[in-house]
Amino acid sequence: MNILIAGVNKSYGDFVALDNINVSLPTGQLTALLGPSGGGKSTLLRIIAGLESADSGSVEIEGIDATKLPPQKRNVGFVFQHYAVFKHMTVAKNVAFGLEIRKRPKAEVKTKVAELLELVHLSQFAHRLPSQLSGGQRQRLALARALAVEPNVLLLDEPFGALDAKVRKELRDWLRRLHDEVHVTTVFVTHDQEEALEVADEIVVINEGRIEQVGTPDQLYDEPANDFVMGFLGEVTRLGPFRLRPHDIELSTTPGAPGVLSGVIERSLRVGFEVRLAVDVEGQGEPALVVLSRTHARALDLEVGTRVWLRPTAGATSVPVLEVASA
Amino acid sequence: MAETSIRSRKGPVTYLLRIFVITYLAVLVIWPLWEVGQQTFFPPDRGAGGGFGAFVERLSDPSVSYAFNLTATVAFWSVVINTVFGVGISLLIVRYRFPGRRILSVLVDLPMSVSPVVVGLALVLAYSTGQGWFGSALASVGFYIIGTTPGLIMATAFVSLPLVIREVVPVLEEIGTDAELAASSLGATGWQTFRRITLPSIKWAVVYGVVLSMARSLGEFGAVKIVSPGAEFRGETATLLIQNRYTNYQEPTAYAAAFVLVLASVLALVVVSLIRKEDHV
């Protein structure tokens, strides 16, 4: 009982948007499709919803083969990046739409709509037109509308992409709480790794039409399958033969421990509570980036030109440097 | 920056332009139409009665009533046909990708550029019982096109086809497919989506197109002239009547009928401007 995608391919002309996608998205969980722009996230989501058809492969939703089903028969809720609310209907009418299509009794529609508007905190706007709502409110309206038909699966395409950072963060927390309340299988697209790491139970990383890795946020962060995943989930730098996170580099002002690499501080930048150092390591083209807390940096008395010795912290996540240049 | 709005620039050039435009409109439109009104109510001919009574009297002549009835019937049906097909073709052009789509979207503009007389000739060629390609076949089942009301409707519909499409296509393009896709993912069938989502969004464009093609249909002359027998009580529409009477020294009747057509157009313009206002609120 889940969403099972097997061998899905999709091309636009001779451009391959999805290349043999196989993935199983677990029931009742919040899954993020994460990847850079143009990677094929929306395309995959639209294929799950039936808004686009795959060239080959199959989509199974909750045990039913949905490959050939039209969107209206799949019972999925879809929330578009740009809301796609029905402009000529009031907020309440928007939410009622799916229920009216299903010819539910009037009284039932009314209670259900009131319930959902309560859930998304839009009760007092029930009789407004969408044009009289803010972006975040419209987005919540779109969510309520999709939830009204009690879909097996809720699909969200960059639901908060068009909103400012603060509203975005609020809605993100709200979506997580909502999901914990409603427990509908949810897949949402994002290109913001922080959003994915914070909200999702499981993350599918997609790049150039291929799945790079599937796993929990912890797995992805701690055991990235490759250079790309590592680079996409957070800042990385290079130290000797490894790529690793800048805060996983141990810095000392004296040589000593085996395996240390020596270098000279090239630049130093203070950002809030942390200090970011670019260290020109001997025998390495690009400088290594090291992040320290400000207190630590001050204690070590670091300045541009200081000679320092670097090594990975014990237990640091690192991957070997590949020959191919990464993004 | 905001101070340099268009309204605040009032130099001598502005006044010159205004005078120029007003003169142009007066010479080309207002004065001739004013003359039609003059001729209708205060004919200079001795023997022709003036005033409103005479005007009504001329219009209540049975042949005149027949002509206006025919024009109304023809306009009504061609508008109905054009609304249905116009919306259908617009949807096809904007929402579907198929080979020949570009050719189709150019073809629908053809009636705008081809002279209505040519349209009439083409219909006669295709449908007349004598030499027509389909005419003989249709005649054998008892259906005649040329010289009958269906023929007039066809000619008029042909000529005013682009008006609805030209209004609807840009609006369809602008509203995009997101709302329609959302509706279908909420369980709506194609027809339900059209009825409840697409149609309300293009409503004003359709109404606007209908009013325009109504005005155009009422005034159609060239195409109708060719396919109609054009005699009294036999296919004589209002425009044909005007021409026939005018050339037959019954000018007062011609002017009276012309005045009614002018009135209808003004009415259409008023409706259109009201819609435009509604549209932008």
Ligand SMILES: Nc1ncnc2c1ncn2[C@@H]1O[C@H](COP(=O)(O)OP(=O)(O)OP(=O)(O)O)[C@@H](O)[C@H]1O
């Ligand atoms: N209708 C289309 N015709 C041609 N190419 C398309 C079409 N839709 C998508 N593509 C291409 O397929 C690729 C994947 O598109 P998709 O919309 O899935 O990307 P995405 O991962 O959602 O990116 P973003 O984060 O920018 O939304 C892109 O390179 C895009 O140009």
Ligand SMILES: [Mg+2]
């Ligand atoms: Mg996208």
